[in-house]
Structures are given as structure tokens and as C-alpha cells.
Amino acid sequence: MAKSKRDGADETARQIAGAFVARGNECAFNNLKVVTRVLTAVYDEELRPVGLRASQLALLWAIHAAEPVELSRLASITFTDQTTLSRTIATLRRSGLVGVRAGTDRRVRILSLTAAGRARFAAAMPLWESAQRRAGDWLPLAGIAGIARKVRNAARAAA
Numbered sequence: 001m002a003k004s005k006r007d008g009a010d011e012t013a014r015q016i017a018g019a020f021v022a023r024g025n026e027c028a029f030n031n032l033k034v035v036t037r038v039l040t041a042v043y044d045e046e047l048r049p050v051g052l053r054a055s056q057l058a059l060l061w062a063i064h065a066a067e068p069v070e071l072s073r074l075a076s077i078t079f080t081d082q083t084t085l086s087r088t089i090a091t092l093r094r095s096g097l098v099g100v101r102a103g104t105d106r107r108v109r110i111l112s113l114t115a116a117g118r119a120r121f122a123a124a125m126p127l128w129e130s131a132q133r134r135a136g137d138w139l140p141l142a143g144i145a146g147i148a149r150k151v152r153n154a155a156r157a158a159a
Helices: 005-021 028-050 054-066 071-078 082-094 115-136 141-158
Strands: 098-102 109-113
Touching (some): 028 054, 028 115, 054 082, 054 109, 054 115, 071 109, 109 115
16 A cells, blocks of 8 residues: 555654654753743742742843833843733833833833832842852853853844
8 A cells, every 4th residue: 555645744754853852952942941941930939029020120120221221122132022021011010110101202112110110129139149149059150141142142243
């Protein structure tokens, strides 16, 4: 009995997949996803007493460093897509941590930390230090910072 085209394609796909299954631990994407999930859990756990998640603290930090900052500029600085950024900013705004005002063009939104945002950021920093120490116990933090610099530079050069 002759094989159908689909059976042949399925067999080819199985062969190709089989050749790469053993190489799964080499995948930069998968490895970074695992590292990110574990780090997120560590930072989220440490930041819980101040009611922030690691992603929220990262945005507060970026806003504080660049304020007042346009939403589009913040997206560029943090390499965050507009939808994710808008959703997180909305949460921070509802919590009273970030203020948003219209720019000279009504489509432009300007972000700044509120007094409560500055206070929460300050309260979070000792907890961040603790998370950073925990992460440093099993990760080469300087190496990760170097990799992040290279990736940022490459992404900016490609844009």
C-alpha cells in the first residue's frame, strides 16, 4: 500500500524533530525563558511585602530614571510592546503610583511617578537588594548585565 503525501510529510517531520530533540538544552530562547521564570519568582517573592511584582518595579525604575517620559519612549527604553506596557501602566496608575498627563499632542502621554510611587519605589529597593543577592548566589550577575548590554545594542542597531 502506497504512503500518502501527508504520511510522508509526517515521517519527514518526525525525522527532523528527532534529530533536534537532543539539542533542546542548547536553545537560547528556551534557556532564557527558564531563567526568566525562576528569576521572576524570586523577585516577586521578595517584593510581595510592598505589593509590587518584578515587572512593575522594573517599569517604576525606568520611569523614575527618565521622567517625565513619553509612553512611546518608555516602550523603546524597556523594549516592551505597547499593549503590555499600556496594561502595566494602567495597573500602576490605578494603584496611584504613576501619573499620566497629555503631552503637547493629545496622542502623547507623559508619565511620572507620583509621591506614592516614589515612596513605594524607595520601600522596594531593600527588597530588590535581597532578591539581587539571592539571584547572585546562582547566577553570574555581571555576565548577565554584559549579555543584556550586547543584546540592547544589537537590537538598537537593527532598528
